Amino acid sequence: MISDGMAEVLRLLQLDVGFDAAAEVAARAAETLGVDGLTVSLATGGDRAELMWCTDQAAGRFEDVQLTLGEGPGPEAARTGAMVLVPDLAQVRPERWPALNGETSGLDVRAVFCFPMGIGAIRVGVLTVVRRTVGPLTDGQVGDAQVLAHALTGRALGSVVAGLDGTVPADSADTLLHAVVHQATGMVSVQLDVPLSQALLRLRAHAYSSGRPLTDISRDVVARRLRLDHNGNDNGNGNPLPVSDKD
Amino acid sequence: MAREQEITKVFVEVADSLIDDFDLIDFLQQLSERCVELLDVAACGVLLADEHDVLQVLAASDEDTRLLELFALQHDQGPCVDCYRSGLPRTSINLEDPNAQQAWPQFAPAARQSGFVSTNAIPMRLRRKVIGALGLFQTSGRPLSDADATLAQALADVATIAILQQRTLAHSETERSQLQYALTSRIVLEQVKGILAERWQVTTDEAFVAFRAYARAHHHQLSHLARLIADGAFDTEQIPRPPQHR
Structure with missing residues (x-):
């Protein structure tokens, strides 16, 4: 069951023409999910990825670091095809992501939640939401984020066809x-x-x-x-x- | 083998799964096969709800694509959906009953065409939450006995435990993450069936049989090997090809 707020975000996403003009939708999604920042990075072949949505500087920096290092909850979510929820970054064992900690310790990010975008072995990207405070997402927020990640996957994989006459x-x-x-x-x-x-x-x-x-x-x-x-x-x-x- | 021994074997397998690094899809498939051996049923499938609350097939007693499609039909209609929504088992449903045909206009005739006469749905529960359902098809009209219904529920509980305790993820945080991993693995497996079928010029069902035989003989986890193949990180020439028809 998705929330009314997320249903509205998905409706806006349908109306929107592309990722570029989506800043408002992204901000609204972050608000609905009750988080301080939200990023969407798209895989662009091989190990490379491109930041497509970014609502917040700290969230964007965190994502940049993950993409550069190739380690962290985001790359792990992309690899396994399963969400990675880190309600308190300080509680993560250092050996899990050895390089990440040093690079992100200065950022105002205390909790990170990553949702894979993809279909089986097709990896489209990752939806990441961050908070400045520790604590888990509610079940409803996790469900909303999963549905958003799914909708973004469909968009990323269907955008070529949609471009023909604007329909999905x-x-x-x-x-x-x-x-x-x-x-x-x-x-x-x-x-x-x-x-x-x-x-x-x-x-x-x-x-x-x-x-x-x-x-x-x-x-x-x-x-x-x-x-x-x-x-x-x-x-x-x-x-x-x-x-x-x-x- | 006596029924008691069969049941013991299942629980030994479950215990093994807790100790060893095991493959979830393979385990659930074997569990589905055990259901068919132990219960008076002809086919069994394990269905798990995804993030849209839609039931997806994780494993079935037979990987035949037609059976998979029959289970997939139950994503929006059929006893498994009803069972998932209500949390209550639905047993001994006669598929020829006009009420069943009316309630499930796509599912009921499709099941009949596959030769099934009656069906049962057993909830998979995690504490108070229902996460999926076990679907059991029968080719006879005999109602499921009380003993079978009880055992079916025990097997559904075992399937739930298996899904939640897999340690395929290096660091599993949450149950939901485990469920998602299982669903993703299933899709990768289907993609790989297609890849191998085309490389070998055989049907997807034949490709799967050869793939699984190789994985079991070499102690590879099905899901792990499937991911390697999909990523182009495993040379599939190592797998003996099934005979071609074309």
Whole structure:
């Protein structure tokens, strides 16, 4: 169950055109989650990541340090695909993130909570929220943050298709319940020799342009009734879609 | 094997899981297989709620994609959803009953088409909170006995304990983080089935069988090996290929 506040944030996110114009949405999300700062970093291939949202200087610095060192709750959340909740940074055993402590001790950050953005082995980025005071998030806040991370994942992975005429892809969160969508993603990644994130984009683009549900397209791919070509089309029909080269 | 011995075996496996570094998906899959051996049921699935309160399949007694899809259909309708929402078991539901067909217009006919006659849903509880459900399908119309219902609940509790005590995460903080790790692992496994199926030109089900045989023979955790393969950090040529059909 998400809060009314987060439902409003998600609505604003839908209206918004891109990450750049989202400062207000980010600030609102931080307020709803009851935190002092919020960042969103997106993976840009390999080990690199780019800071896309940042509502607060301390939060931004903390994220920068994590990205530079490649260690901390954020990188751990990205690696495992599971949230990392640190209600009191001072209580973390030093050996857990040996370099982080020294670099962040001067920052006004006492608690950090990181939520992975991704689908299985596809890692899109991390949503991080920080507080200047120690203490856990409530169950409701954790749930809200997870839903926000999920919505941001969908945006990051669907933005290419959305760019065509400004609408979001027709597939919903529910389609990701189907094993067959993930199986098709794996198959297309091998067929086209692209990362899994790209493979999912191609599948979504194809579903979008053909007006069929993603699950149907996926079933056809898994049954080998459909094979996408390098432009994301089946057998060369239709118009090629622009697909980002980013991972 | 006598039923008592079978049950003992399950609890030995559970105890092992507490001691050893174990793989959650593999464990739950074996637990699902045990359910089929111990209870008068033909198929079993472990469903866990995600952050949207939507049930996701973590493991099933048979990795056949059709069975997985049948469990996936229960994300918004079916006895498992009802059980998850109410926290109460739903046993011996006749899938041919017009009421069932009406209540679950997609799920009930799909289950019938797969050859199932009745179904049961057992809640997976963590203290007062329900985190998922165990789904049990039967090919006979016999109602689940009281003894079976009790044992099914015990097995559902074991599944819950297993999910929450996995130490795959180097430093686990919270139960929710454990649940999320389990759900992510499941998706990685499906992506890897697709990768291997395409590399080997076999079906995803055949790819999984070969993958699991290799993982078990070499004492790899399924989820860990799947993550390595998805990241391109494991040479899949090491895994014996299943025979091709094409």
